[in-house]
Amino acid sequence: MRLKHVTVSKYKSFLTAQDVEIEEGVTRLVGKNESGKTAFLEALAKFNYFDPKDERFSFDKTRDYPRNELKPYEQKNPENDHKVIICVFELENDLLESIKNDVGDNVFTQKTITISRQYNGTLVYLDLKVNQLAFNKHFLSKYTVPTEKQSTLEKSATLNDLYESLSVDADLKSIANTLKETYIDKAFPKWSNSLEGYIAKVFISPNIPEFWYFDEYFMLPPQISLNKFQNKKIDVNFTQEQYDISSALFSLAGVDVSKLITDNNHEAFISELEATSNSITDQFLEYWSTNSNLEIQFEIQTVPNDKLLNIRIRNTKHRVTLPLKNRSKGFVWFFSFLVWFSRIESHENVIILLDEPGLNLHADAQNDLLRYIDEKLAPHYQVIYTTHSPFMIDSTKLHEVRTVYDSNDAKIGSLISDALEEKDSATLFPLQAALGYDIAQNLYISPKNLLVEGVADLVYLTLISDRLRVLGKNYLDDDITIVPVGGLDKVATFISLLRGNKLKVSCLLDTFTDQKGKARMKDLIQEKIIKDNKVIFFDEFTSPINPSEIEDMFLPEEYIALFNAEFSEFADINVGEISPNYSVIQQINKIIGVKRFNHYRPANYLSKNPQIIESLSDITLNKFSEAFERINKALK
Structure with missing residues (x-):
């Protein structure tokens, strides 16, 4: 079982329910001191700690329930049954197959299961459902049952009903006893549905991952x-x-x-x-x-x-x-961690929780630890760790980051969100610092920034803007910096982080073909992190081509000429092979039989041959002029 989603509420600083998506490998919680990062890890550890005898990792309402709300809670809830943490797990195929082999096809078909831990320590299965009729048919098929009784027995609503119906018939009593001994007696007691209780006790409960916690005190x-x-x-x-x-x-x-x-x-x-x-x-x-x-x-x-x-x-x-x-404390921490980790290294069904790992390590050593987590731990375990160090963040994996922020609102408490949604600049700082190296390698940040996918876009836009300036047409304003972000999938992250520095941001992008990237951009707009009119796509200027890229701003014959001139390793492409109604890049890929060629090379060739720029058609130049007019207006 893999942890997919966590909801924590009414635990220490978490006054309102916080929903957190958990990554399959590593989930990285970033936030300031006292923001609630440790509290979140503690709540997870207490869901199912690997050492059940350790009372430090069991819920205690006096210690854990938000102090200001404790008395009203005790008065209204004497059962102490508040669901302090709710975990959604995905069941792996081997486990689903084992359940199917036992109870039959189409009896239990859930891919995920939701389980909560209450303050009184009780585990509650919130969404476990079974198809009782399918089980009845599967179970009875193993035995010889008179035809006239088969239909009635198959309609039994529960295991207990099926058992009672079998028990009243002396000829079927042995089948009833087998049902009771095999399923009913092995179910969790006091479950209203014994079949659900059986699956929960025999298959789900033993496979719930255990949580292993480590901090500097160990x-x-x-x-x-x-x-x-x-x-x-x-x-x-x-x-x-x-x-x-x-x-x-x-x-x-x-x-x-x-x-x-x-x-x-x-x-x-x-x-x-x-x-x-x-x-x-x-x-x-x-x-x-x-x-x-x-x-x-x-x-x-x-x-x-x-x-x-x-x-x-x-x-x-x-x-x-x-x-x-x-x-050094860093050396002692790392060695102690490996010793402590040895306790659970032989167990695969463990989720590792690390609170501020490598806090006393030098930046290079933190990078070593990060490499250890990604290379040694993540392939075998889910890992969730907290940090406020930029050196414990991989700038290529910002989608794995969740930010934790103390709202300072007595009614809300700590908040957890995706990094893209975070608005607090101090919380964002480690992420911005982690991006620093990438930014330093690729760009200079200015008050006004136009985000584009790659360096080829930067070259084309710069060259053609200069040409349009000479011709007296719309060109890119001088105070706008073109920022290549290194891929369409990073655009949303850059938008969020640059906004954290109160910079003006617009973007000129290829059409999203990946639904996940499109959804992330839509979320940014809905969260008002960027305005809709500042997100500009090339397909707005290349009709009827959609989806389109910057190369579709050129006439097909213009771009094919650049491609043929630059790529001697491929046979020349005849422009007659290219339809003006579809993306030129996709058509070239299909003709040359590769998934992707280096888009920078034709742009570089154009930069070295200014006479080609001067010969570009009015149709092409007008498309770019229209785009620059939109961009300048968006960043005014």
């Missing part, structure tokens, strides 16, 4: 008192989190602490610990470019009434060792 302590560990003496110097991470280390190494305490020969135990640490260190150094000369070492120190395990870090280059606490 750090390996530099020194572990073995007596405190064995007796689980939790105090300010040995916290519950330190106990948990220490337990993970001993478990991973296969070390029996009670034997370690009583045995006077510690070498075998140290050997096991170091073998484990070496294995983790090798894995960790693959994603730790900062310093490859570090390794973990252990030593046992005997003190009165106790033994201490000291953890030290050796620098093999400088040949010195220091206590763990004297090394």
